[in-house]
Amino acid sequence: MRNENRKISRALISVTDKTNLTMLVETLHKNNVEIISTGGTKKFIEDLGIPVTSIEKVTGNPEAFGGRMKSISFPVTSGLLFRRYHETDIVEARELNIEPIDLVVCNLYPFEKYAGTNATEEVLIENIDIGGPLMLRASAKNYESVAVLSDVSDYDSFLTGFTGTTSFETRRSLAVRTFNRVAQYDLMIADELSARFEEKKAPEEKSWLSIVAKETLRYGENPHQTANIFKLKNTQTSINLVDAEVLQGKELSYNNWVDADAAWRVMSDIAHVSSGKAVTAVIKHANPCGLAVSSNLFSSLEEAWNGDSVSSFGGIISFSQTVDDQCAKFLCEKFIEVVIAPDYSAEALKFFAKKKNVRLLKIANRPKEESEFIVKSISGGLLMQNEDESFGKSEELKLVTKKEMPFETLELVDFGILACKHLKSNGIALVCKTLDGNFTMAGTGMGQPNRLDSLRLLAKVRAENKGLSMDNMLLVSDAFFPFADSVEVCHEVGIKSIIQPGGSIRDDEVIAACDKFGIAMMTTGKRHFRH
Numbered sequence: 001m002r003n004e005n006r007k008i009s010r011a012l013i014s015v016t017d018k019t020n021l022t023m024l025v026e027t028l029h030k031n032n033v034e035i036i037s038t039g040g041t042k043k044f045i046e047d048l049g050i051p052v053t054s055i056e057k058v059t060g061n062p063e064a065f066g067g068r069m070k071s072i073s074f075p076v077t078s079g080l081l082f083r084r085y086h087e088t089d090i091v092e093a094r095e096l097n098i099e100p101i102d103l104v105v106c107n108l109y110p111f112e113k114y115a116g117t118n119a120t121e122e123v124l125i126e127n128i129d130i131g132g133p134l135m136l137r138a139s140a141k142n143y144e145s146v147a148v149l150s151d152v153s154d155y156d157s158f159l160t161g162f163t164g165t166t167s168f169e170t171r172r173s174l175a176v177r178t179f180n181r182v183a184q185y186d187l188m189i190a191d192e193l194s195a196r197f198e199e200k201k202a203p204e205e206k207s208w209l210s211i212v213a214k215e216t217l218r219y220g221e222n223p224h225q226t227a228n229i230f231k232l233k234n235t236q237t238s239i240n241l242v243d244a245e246v247l248q249g250k251e252l253s254y255n256n257w258v259d260a261d262a263a264w265r266v267m268s269d270i271a272h273v274s275s276g277k278a279v280t281a282v283i284k285h286a287n288p289c290g291l292a293v294s295s296n297l298f299s300s301l302e303e304a305w306n307g308d309s310v311s312s313f314g315g316i317i318s319f320s321q322t323v324d325d326q327c328a329k330f331l332c333e334k335f336i337e338v339v340i341a342p343d344y345s346a347e348a349l350k351f352f353a354k355k356k357n358v359r360l361l362k363i364a365n366r367p368k369e370e371s372e373f374i375v376k377s378i379s380g381g382l383l384m385q386n387e388d389e390s391f392g393k394s395e396e397l398k399l400v401t402k403k404e405m406p407f408e409t410l411e412l413v414d415f416g417i418l419a420c421k422h423l424k425s426n427g428i429a430l431v432c433k434t435l436d437g438n439f440t441m442a443g444t445g446m447g448q449p450n451r452l453d454s455l456r457l458l459a460k461v462r463a464e465n466k467g468l469s470m471d472n473m474l475l476v477s478d479a480f481f482p483f484a485d486s487v488e489v490c491h492e493v494g495i496k497s498i499i500q501p502g503g504s505i506r507d508d509e510v511i512a513a514c515d516k517f518g519i520a521m522m523t524t525g526k527r528h529f530r531h
């Protein structure tokens with residue numbers, strides 16, 4: 001390997017995207033570089049009045065099979081690959097009449113234009129470039145001697161100050177870029193064909209993940225952190241938040257995306273068990289602070305907002321139905337960050353237009369029971385699992401106490417379990433039915449490292465909402481009560497109905513404590529941690 005400057009005498013140009021090609025060939029021509037080209041590119045260069053050698057002259061064969069064979073040939077690939085510093089290679093090249101090619105300019109068939117569309121299988125396959133990647137990989141491998149431009153964006157810096165030679169550093173850096181591009185191109189093809197023709201894979205069967213940068217975010221979790229949002233290719237779900245249509249507002253921040261995802265998920269989960277009723281979720285710091293189900297969207301909004309009107313300030317709101325002017329007017333009088341909904345009425349949009357910073361995302365509700373894998377990062381790695389796809393009704397409810405669960409709280413079971421499932425552990429949700437017949441979240445305890453503290457947060461809610469009757473409220477816990485002390489706190493707060501997974505070695509003590517205090521308890525057999 002010699003890290004020398006090298007003269008460019010012959011260039012092979014074969015590009016689908018002919019942007020800025022004129023500037024490139026004119027500069028090469030001025031520097032006495034011989035240009036070899038494939039069909040369409042050759043015609044483009046000829047039309048500029050610049051001399052160009054046809055690829056057939058080098059390959060010794062015509063372009064054939066509808067363009068499947070153009071540059072692929074022994075003379076072309078050899079001209080790119082033989083080692084200019086290797087004595088045997090030089091002798092062999094001379095004996096075989098191989099002439100060196102010093103520069104490759106090539107961009108590929110636009111497979112990306114058809115990936116993810118309903119283009120026919122034939123169109124997809126014909127847009128898989130074979131000869132291009134071969135030239136790119138061969139020239140990139142031989143960067144000791146050959147320079148390669150694999151994207152229009154490389155032309156500018158390459159041509160700046162170009163006098164007919166390239167440095168070793170330039171060639172090596174262009175080679176690295178080229179291998180990255182070819183790898184991305186192949187991954188895109190593998191992704192598309194897998195999505196079309198292969199069974200979706202479960203997390204434990206996946207051996208690679210394909211992601212692509214979507215955009216740079218204003219900043220990360222805090223202003224001194226930088227951040228990007230990436231799009232997972234080949235998600236297993238048909239509707240994804242990352243693709244939501246942004247109708248207006250300031251650029252979404254990292255925290256906005258995290259909270260919007262939490263809001264959309266909990267709202268959609270609850271909508272699936274709410275028989276067409278309207279659902280509103282208010283999220284703060286990835287936790288629901290207000291949740292409500294009502295026969296009317298506005299009343300579900302009022303209920304959810306007032307569930308914790310202090311925390312709702314600056315919140316992220318997700319609706320299950322088209323947002324109307326009444327909801328929009330209500331929200332425009334508050335301070336909110338993001339609204340997510342399947343649609344907005346024209347009047348609602350007019351209200352929001354006055355609040356230019358509020359981000360409006362339009363996206364259908366998250367589909368029911370589509371198996372989805374979710375990814376979380378740890379230092380140097382990613383964890384992957386199936387989403388906790390449980391929709392309340394799948395729980396196996398079992399009455400374990402002497403006291404039966406009253407009808408008023410039984411009605412709330414699905415709502416309560418789903419609300420609790422979306423709280424950060426240790427999660428405790430307190431839900432109730434209002435006099436208007438709405439379901440609402442009356443209190444939460446979450447994010448505490450011990451369950452007792454999460455329960456005590458409810459006691460605080462109880463103290464703050466003195467008028468609230470506990471009789472018909474349902475308390476749901478995301479994991480089992482390890483000791484009877486949790487039941488004691490529930491009793492102090494005045495709770496009469498509890499749902500929890502069960503499964504502690506002290507279940508008997510926990511149940512006995514409920515019986516002692518006249519509390520009804522049902523177990524579900526299913527834990528819902530959320531970390």
Ligand SMILES: NC(=O)c1ncn([C@@H]2O[C@H](COP(=O)(O)O)[C@@H](O)[C@H]2O)c1NC=O
Pocket residue numbers: 014015016017037038039040041042067068069070071072106107108109128129130131132133
């Ligand atoms: N098969 C081949 O020998 C071959 N050689 C070059 N190509 C591609 O043909 C395109 C350029 O074609 P044209 O010059 O005809 O417009 C380039 O994107 C290049 O990557 C080929 N096509 C695809 O495989």
